Amino acid sequence: MSSKDKVMAKQEIHKTLKLCNFCTRKIGISFTDEQPKDLISKIWTYMWFLGSALILFLKLAGQVDYAVTKLVNSASVVEFVAGLHIIGYDTMSFGKMLTMWYKRNIFRNLLNELADLWPTLDRDKDSIDIKRKKLSRLQIGQFWYAFWNILGVWLYNLTPIVIYVYRKIQGTPANLGYIWHLSYPFDKTQPVYHELAFVFETFGGVVSVWSMLGSDILFMTMASHISMLLRLLQLKIRRLGTQNGGTINQFKHGDHYQEIISVIKTHQRLIMYGNDLEDAFSIVNLINVLLSSVNICCVVFNILLDPWMAMSNKFFLGAALTQVGILCWYADDIFTSSSGVADAVYNSGWYNSDIQCQRALLVMIQRSQKPLYFTALKFSSITMSTYSSILINSYSYFTLLYTVYISD
Template sequence: MASPTLELAKREIDESLKLSTSCMFLIGFSLKTPADPSTALRIKIVFVATIIGVSLHALSELAFLCVTIANSPRVEYVAPLLHTVGYGILSICKISALFSKRNVFARLLNDLRTIWPVYTNEETQNIKSRSLRALRIAHLSYFALNESGVLFYIITPVVLYLFNVLRGQEYHIRTVWRSWYPFDIYSSILLHTVIYIFEIFSGQSCVWAMICSDLLFSGMASHIVLILEVLQKRLQLLGCAVKSDTENYQDIVDCVKLHQKLIRYCNDLEDAFSFVNLINIFLSSVNICCVVFVIVLLEPLMAMSNKLFFAASVIQIGVICWYGENIIHANANVAQAAYDSKWYNLNPKCRRSLAFLIQRSQKPIAFTAMKFTNISLVTYSAILTRSYSYFALLYTMYSEN
């Protein structure tokens, strides 16, 4: 039977990741064992449907892109297709990462409960409350932005149809996405309706996959930063209270063990998301530059949908880089917190142990993109700069045409 401390830690962690867990449920994925066989069967059916829908969606968009390049390889025809294709590919990568690393994520959540700050002093409790509140606001904002973006894409064909009907013009409802199908989808109303529903489902599944993966990553990263900040406060209090040498040494040992657990936790999380982060960094520049190109030059009717896509793309990669930057600084601040303690009141044995902790904290821990680069705000700046360079290239090609 779990202790009350672990139960409380589990509730607080589950509450902080509630939005991510809800989106996982919508795509038929769960890090927990289903309660009964019927629930397990239902989850598997939804997950298989999601995999099929997202895969067909990405392949049909990729096929349409290839057909367009073969028939009309002009920048104004190709560029509007790249960002949605990139989003679909990224969604598939994130679903694959969630599925292949399911046991890793479940273990990380269990490990997190053992080091979660539960019964703490007022100052530490304020740190935890502030961190959880900021994480909740960030998750809600990210969810709302992505959901509003896909909603605008879905309703745009219907709005255009109603607009033209009210003007007395004949107009057929188009598809949500620019996809290629090996048959004429307008041959019957039933077939057109089925395709329209399929595109709504597949597009929405892509967004849910993106949201649950990003919120899981950002939530776990935020919790690492939170516990590192708690560790900093514990280190700053060393030597302040009147304690025996044994008690002071035990406090330092506890801090060292906690720091080692956080390093392992961060490394495991980095390994789970490393490949996805590499694809994310590579595709983000292309997605941002192409959607900006479309907004500025090509499609005013889709402006709201594309603007929301642009905002979601910028924030999505920005959130990952933000938490990557926080990890780097939080770990570096552990060394500073140890130095700011009353270490001169401790005996030589305690000072040596504290020196080892400082030395280890000066070695950076960071999320990477398959070890090619650290995920930080410097990376974010490079992505935006590269996006602008790509946009300038597209603009030059478009102007020449």
């Protein structure tokens, strides 16, 4: 690939990461911007990230302390479960924030490697159509996922204000409440501390959402691109030895053997890239799989019991279902795309090739028997079956929790 083509590829890739970069900038991280070179810019970037991480850590610590206190001092299931889904969400957000920062150079390198594989010279109608559809669906998915999360956090942030105004209009006693269930090392009911606590909780919720969106949009974008490249590879493989729908004897010539070798090398590069991507996201995927069932269970329980927060919790439920659904969907898409390479080889004109070409294609078929897949830190593969398992587990947890509640 020429330098001009690589610049064009980077521009197209960075365009697909525009929303991701917008979110990560809010917490002091960027994978597409030029890295700061002067000392002041570097210090500012570090301080911005440290401030964001500290706010999210303090918010999470306050929530955990509140939940533990309720567990020790109260026998009420409702009070204990009230904020567990937010604890789960913030735990995932904090883990993703730290992962993005710790592996920021790895993600930058992966984006640079992706530019070498990016299809910039394809003029074929079918190839262009695959690329266009993939990028269009990705853009729609990014928008709606961001919409759910941003709308959800602002519903939580504004709900105490709306309740306060409503009670004022009704003429009933009204106090500005709090957004989250947090413990503080001071009396948060005092006038000045009350306002400070409210502002802290507002900003903490926003930081949590930026962290979640930045990591998840990065994952879905890169996974979508690998899936697109695998499908373009399948198209190229199917056309080996065929022309205008009819099979011709092409593989007997040395130049077509080299074409097969080129396809095999591209396949191997995609496999290596997919494995590197899986390693980079394996810890984040583990956190998602472990906490998603608990989050969904707890928020459904709160929807049934808290009418004031029901709307906010419903949007949280939508965000939680979308978040884990996106993880499983794109992981399953890569699994399907990589396993489809073997079918593409079988559907090519291999039967008209010479023995040397057939052996080369057989190696590709054998390698495709072990498709790419994402894992939860190597414990289990992630596919759409994982999504159904998470939903089933969530329902089981909810049934147990509700049974305990009604028996009290």
